[in-house]
Amino acid sequence: MADEARWTTRRYGGYDTRLPLGPDTELTQVAPGTPGGEYLRRFWHPVAMTAQLGDKPRAIRILGEDLVIFRDGGGAIGLLHKHCAHRRASLEYGRIEAHGIRCCYHGWHFDVDGTILETPGEPADSDIRRRICQPAFPVRELKGLVFAYMGPPEDMPAFPYLDSLDLPGHDLVPYSIHSPCNWLQETENAIDPFHSVFLHGRVNGPQFPGLEHFVELPVVVYHKRPAAIVYSHARRTGDLVALRFHDYLLPNLAQNGGMFQKLSGPRSFGRTSLTKWVVPLDDTNSRKFGWRHFNDADEVLRQGKRDAVGWESVDFYGQTAHRSQEERQSNPGDWEAWTGQGPINIHKREYLGTTDEGVAALRSRLRQDIRAVAAGRPIVRPEGTPDAPVPTYGGDTIVRVPQANDDRALLEKLQREVAEIYFAADALTGEARSERIKRDLHDRFPGMERPA
Ligand code: FES
Ligand SMILES: [Fe+2]
Structure with a gap:
């Protein structure tokens, strides 16, 4: 958290404020021999498109x-x-x-x-x-x-093969986009559900079709997992409660919910539209590599554009440098947000608030694991195979539950209940896992689709 003494308490206090210059090197350095670089070298990373x-x-x-x-x-x-x-x-x-x-x-x-x-x-x-x-x-x-x-070859983990790589009906299209800034900046964007309210809604107007309800502040729950920070956020529209789950697998892999969704009725265990890694090129450059998942079930508005997905390009708003300064200033997107923090964001100059719980949790987990690697202690890494893939949760469930007096507490409880249903099926794979989750959601919430 911020050190109060660094901040001016006077109006027009620009002169008073002498903020520290140095970046948080432990978290932001990536070269061989640095603590962060040694930590990052314990994982598989995408490095090119074939x-x-x-x-x-x-x-x-x-x-x-x-x-x-x-x-x-x-x-x-x-x-x-x-x-x-x-x-x-x-x-x-x-x-x-x-x-x-x-x-x-x-x-x-x-x-x-x-x-x-x-x-x-x-x-x-x-x-x-x-x-x-x-x-x-x-x-x-x-x-x-x-x-x-x-x-080091003797410490090579199994590949982080995810269950989301073989979802029925999903067609994975690879893409990659450069950002001229430290890797942590873009990756922290993926664990900050509050920015969507403002960047993609209240400040600039809606930027993603189907996600207009994101202008409401969500109720957010972080669910700690051994090699991941899964989080969910809930918003109510009448009796419908949209619960969106995100995966953040350490150190730099994220999956969100459906891209072109629609909040029109109950939805049971929807899956992700995006799997992406933010890979450090060096301390001040990073490159996202990932797949857009094209599928009908989780993109009901069918606004995805396959032809727009590839090298330096993806089919949703504000992800690349390739716009005019006029456009970028008039309607900034994610890319402007994370690159605008500078080549390396200086954490000691930030003043974190309650919306930054995810960012703080991620930094603290990274720091803990960086120190573990430096001390020669083992860390937990996401490891899977096509037969026993890493279970992931990114996607949307929409339930019908009437409003309560303390609706915030209810929305939190619903997220924990749904997360428990998801996590209880971790030992299953493929259709068996999906059917178990859908069956349990159907038993718990009225009006959910009945599994086959
Ligand atoms: S063979 Fe001489 S520099 Fe490569
Ligand atoms: Fe965003």
Whole structure:
């Protein structure tokens, strides 16, 4: 919380206020060897879209490291340090081979795992290629994204395979958007349901079709989970109570509810429209990678536009830099909010209020886990497989419950009850999980759809 002494108590007190200059380095630094960077290296992160892997290598920057990514002639993807182990020529100018990549400068040839296959200028009996490797990271390709693990191999977690990746009727379209600011800023936006009331409603007018009821202040509940902070928010319209669940999986993965929803009647265990990671490129740049979920059940207004989803583009309001300054000032969106905080937001200059409970909880959990990694203690990470995926909850349930005298307390209670119904089915997967949740919601709330 803010330190009162830093703030002026006088009107026109600009001169009085000498706020600290330094960022919260523990949470915002991402380079190798920094506490935050070491923590972030304990997770799989998306680093590229497969659509970008063509006949030339691509230079990318992830977690403060300069890298090159390519798909070789055999289809294998390599993620190597950008600078060649020989004399540091950039492998972005290298030649992709049937197997691996060849440096343009003296022809050293590297496999995707960093093995040196050939040092053609060296004598035939040279053993350089057996003595060292080009630094490389393991990758995994999934639904149009490439993920990498950049941490110590002995501590590699299972991939965070989510149940939401194989939902019936969901078509996942990958996308990626750059933000010129520290990764924490965009990611904190995903755990702040109150900004929607103002940024997407009261201050600028409604920005998302179907979510006009977001102008009401929600009743919010944070549900702590081992490797996630799940939160829900509830709003009432007459007898209908819309309960929207969000997933925040540590450290940087979020899922929200349906994008183009409609508050017209009961809805049972709706699912997410968006799965997204905010990946640090370096301390002052980040890149979101994720999937838009196109499906009829959770986007009843059918305003999604597949063609608008891809590199530097997504089909909903205010997510990219690609608008004029006039447009951005007239009707700022999420992108303006998180980049406008500066290259690295300085937490000690903030003055947090009651709407910031989620942001504060996230920072404190990150700090705790960063310190655990620094001390060599284990942390809980989201880990799953297609057969036993990580259960997630992002999505909408709408129940019919009459207003109570203390409606705020009722809305809180309803969220806890629905969360308990969701969490009680964690051991189940796929349709069995969905049916159990829908059955329990049907038994608890009148008028809910009856599961098959
Ligand atoms: S710098 Fe790459 S082979 Fe010489
Ligand atoms: Fe937003």
